[in-house]
Amino acid sequence: MTSAPSEGAAARAAGAGGATGAHTAAYESRTALTGTAPREAREAILDVRDLVKHYPLTQGVVIKRQVGAVKAVDGVSFELRRGETLGIVGESGCGKSTVAKLVTSLEAPTSGSIRFKGEDVTRLSGRALKAVRRNIQMVFQDPYTSLNPRMTVGDIVGEPFDIHPEVAPKGERRRAVRELLDVVGLDPEYVNRYPHQFSGGQRQRIGIARGLALRPEIIVADEPVSALDVSVQAQVVNLMERLQDEFDLSYIFIAHDLSVVRHISDRVGVMYLGKLVETGTESEIYEHPTHPYTQALLSAVPVPDPGAEAGRARIVLEGDVPSPANPPSGCRFRTRCWKADERCAREEPPLRIPDGAGGGAGSGGEGADGPGRGTAGNAARHPSACHYAEEKARIVPD
Amino acid sequence: MTQTQAGGGPAPGPDPDGADPARLLEVRDLRVEFRTRDGVATAVDGVSFGVAAGETLAVLGESGCGKSVTAQAVMGILDSPPGHVTGGEIRFGGRDLLRMSAEGRRAVRGARMAMIFQDALSALNPVLSVGQQLGEMFQVHRGASRKEARAKAVELMERVRIPAARERAGDYPHQFSGGMRQRIMIAMALALEPELIIADEPTTALDVTVQAQVMELLAELQSEYRMGLILITHDLGVVADVADRIAVMYAGRIVETAPVGDLYRAPAHPYTRGLLDSIPRLDQKGQQLDAVKGLPPSLLRVPPGCSFHPRCPLARPVCHADEPPLYEVGQGRSSACHFWKELLDDECAE
Known part of the structure; x- marks a missing residue:
């Protein structure tokens, strides 16, 4: 926001001055301007x-055509x-x-x-x-x-x-x-x-x-x-x-x-075949994933704790990632997804906060709370590109 | 028998592995040296372990x-020169492989003991179809005809669940x-129904979702055939899921062996503990990682005394001078640390 031009000036001044420790000096001035704001609130x-x-992808040697x-x-x-x-x-x-x-x-x-x-x-x-x-x-x-x-x-x-x-x-x-x-x-x-x-x-x-x-x-x-x-x-x-x-x-x-x-x-984006399928804060993605791909990905990560592995939901995906030259119609994940139906083949799900997120009753009130984290009601209030986005328990051991 | 201590002769001591002559594979005091221009590197320095049928031992x-190198020595595929097995024995089904003729070993290799390599693309022959490569096993070891071999190859590909196996055998x-390539590697290792499989980082090059598929397949086939499995890896996560016992190696030596649950619950060696503390956890958002300081030593210049002492938070003068033997520290557990008791007491107190 407002700090941007002054930082540039500080960096230039330090650079031109060429004083010892110019590096740290320039950085310090920048930190001083923005260091106090919480990360979520920064510009x-x-x-x-x-x-x-x-x-x-082209074919032909002399006359190339796409x-x-x-x-x-x-x-x-x-x-x-x-x-x-x-x-x-x-x-x-x-x-x-x-x-x-x-x-x-x-x-x-x-x-x-x-x-x-x-x-x-x-x-x-x-x-x-x-x-x-x-x-x-x-x-x-x-x-x-x-x-x-x-x-x-x-x-x-x-x-x-x-x-x-x-x-x-x-x-x-x-x-x-x-x-x-x-x-x-x-x-x-x-x-x-x-x-x-x-x-x-x-x-x-x-x-x-x-x-x-x-x-x-x-x-x-x-x-x-x-x-x-x-x-x-x-x-x-x-x-x-x-x-x-x-x-x-x-x-x-x-x-x-x-x-x-x-x-x-601080925040995480999950990509599949050229698209972001889910984005959110670190705790939203890891504790409350709603996209089936994120869930499968998380459930496949081995955890170095033999006790925690027991009773953990495991989703083993079938098959491989399709070719990005010829991605599936509709939702790109549908060929490996256990939730897929005709709608997924027809309509591409946009990356948005799922309908009905925030839990059934009283969701209107919770919406006003803003980006509160950790509470169960607000858990799924982050964008997910799935028609049937919903949380699933025990993906990551507690 | 455990390791031979530096200086002393073969010292009879407690056997942390509970050596059992009936065990499928019994490696004792194995030594492998690499003679290089810069000197002799002792890559494996008195390593002992065993694997029973149906058991999974992880070497971490x-x-x-x-x-x-340990795996290559057991398999008999060490690059020689520069590598040389300079001591110890590898007993497999009661016979010492190191005293066998080259032909004798070749008959064992592939048929009774097989290996899965990390990088399937470079381990497979690029100019032969996978069907030919799989079938070759039956032609060489079992004297099968080409037609029989091809049928066997397709059968194997089906067993490791490669879709449309018949059509793809010519690919x-x-x-x-x-x-899919890693599945073909597994099919090749399984071809002659060996008693022991050595898997060297079988899933390191794969994505997590595919890694899960491959590990699941491997575990399933292992229990079906009751094979011994040696799983070589650096990934503490993969090991937790599938291994029965773990041997942790550092600078050419085994520094700790334990059943898998015990090792994660209460490591008895500071290196193991350091490794566990230094990995970020999927299920926890930690603050700072407790990294092990410093670097692993060069095998040309392994520090005297305990080879871990320059990086060890517990190191005391005795560690600089005396190489710790592999102490028996509990039921089926051993640790090569002078202060294992302190470590375990400390962890129990926590």
């Missing part, structure tokens, strides 16, 4: 509407608020990584808008696009292939400054890089080492340092801990949480591991 | 702890989805 920093990405399209992302809308973490979960091929590429402007969408602080990123080019890209950075999944093996750590973390020299003037870079390494918990003396000299967890820290280099406001992390061992995974998750608080970052955290997503996210 | 550990691995 949306990113507003994605009806995002679509179709990859054309014979279809892979509908990787097919109408996805969400908001990201300042300082919050939006988790996106889904199985492989559901389009979650394509969303990451679109949000970071690595791919151009087929249609739809991505508004960053009110400005539609998809219409920008040149200098204006470059400025937005600086503010939306990415951390990649595989720390083994996302770092150039022939570059030193110092060069990798400092490379963003070549593209955006205004962030750290030439004389300041060395120091900025050492500071970044320190921030992510690596010894600054390692600047001259090469990626192969580090373990997986340390490499992911290098990737995070690179993502932080330009002082972005949003970090899109695509499966940042999936390639790491359990004990190291926890270290990196803790680091990301600390950095978020320290620098007031907004995260889009994409992962297939539902436990990690619950741990780190 | 992080990458580089030696769990897959190549890349034409199947990840879950």
Whole structure:
């Protein structure tokens, strides 16, 4: 809202000043402006509407003609608020990584808008696009292939400054890089080492340092801990949480591991075959899921507690995810859904708060309560793209 | 017999596994070394365990702890060089596999003991149809004709519930989805009705909904055939559901063995406890994760004394000097920690 321009000014001032610790200074000023508001009440920093990405399928070598399209992302809308973490979960091929590429402007969408602080990123080019890209950075999944093996750590973390020299003037870079390494918990003396000299967890820290280099406001992390061992995974998750608080970052955290997503996210979106099928706060999605796919997904996650497994509702889905080049008519999940009927094949269910949510009697009164969480009556008051959305007990053990 | 202690000879001690000669597989004091340019890495350092028919033993550990190398040594498919089995015995059905001829082992492998690999796409031959690959098992081991082999292959594909098995037997691995490929791997392992199956991270590459399908199938077939199953994994969740007993490995050694319920309720080794504390839970929104600090050691430079001591919150001077033996800490439980008693008392108090 009002804080946006002044923050930009603060960041620029700090950058131009080039003082020691410019990094933290800029972030501190931002935190001071917004840090006190509860996360739900903060302004949306990113507003994605009806995002679509179709990859054309062509036939013919000389004369190419389009014979279809892979509908990787097919109408996805969400908001990201300042300082919050939006988790996106889904199985492989559901389009979650394509969303990451679109949000970071690595791919151009087929249609739809991505508004960053009110400005539609998809219409920008040149200098204006470059400025937005600086503010939306990415951390990649595989720390083994996302770092150039022939570059030193110092060069990798400092490379963003070549593209955006205004962030750290030439004389300041060395120091900025050492500071970044320190921030992510690596010894600054390692600047001259090469990626192969580090373990997986340390490499992911290098990737995070690179993502932080330009002082972005949003970090899109695509499966940042999936390639790491359990004990190291926890270290990196803790680091990301600390950095978020320290620098007031907004995260889009994409992962297939539902436990990690619950741990780190404030709000969660569940994707299936290019669409969001359910969105809500972390507790709405995990404690009161209403979409059959979310329920099946949650029930399939093994819980490390032999006692809790007993008596838990298990839904084992039949078959595989259909091809995104030829998705089923109507509801895309109907081919694997136990609730599906003719209506599901005919009508596509919109993503909206289900009718009759809030429980039978006295639902009018509860509606006035606003976004209260946890109470049984308000439990299903979050959007779900199912004609027959309803809660199901014992999906996640208590 | 448990492990041979460093320095001492084979020390008779309590047997945490309750060694039973009638058990299907009995591995004792197995050692595997990798001779590399940088020195000798002891990937498996005196590991002992056993599996009974119909039992599921999970071997749990992080990458580089030696769990897959152990499996390869048992299966007899260790890359050699650089890997060498330098000691111990692997008794299977009463005979020591390490003393068998190469031909003898080949007859065991596949027919009596089979393996399911993590990455089905690279484990299957891309230029042979799945029907041919499945049928080959019967041609090689059972002397079946091509026609018989093909019929058997279709039957197997039906048994692992691949839809339209007859039509799909002529398809190549890349034409199947990840879950279906893993089913074909399972079919191949089951083909000759082995007594023991070793599954090395069988569901790691799969999505959760497909993982659930595959694990369910595997458990069902195991009880149907009363096979022994060694499940190698890093996923504490998968293990909780299907295993009977768990062996936790760290830096080439088993640091804890326990029945599955006991291990989750009250781990007797600080590493196991660290692992359990460091995973985010689906059923809880935790605050900060209690991560195990530091990194697993390089196998070329395993710390002296207890190999976990540099990362251990309980470490005391004795841990730097003395390697803890695998103590018997309860019914069918053992822990390689000097302070296991403290840990267990602490957990009971909580």
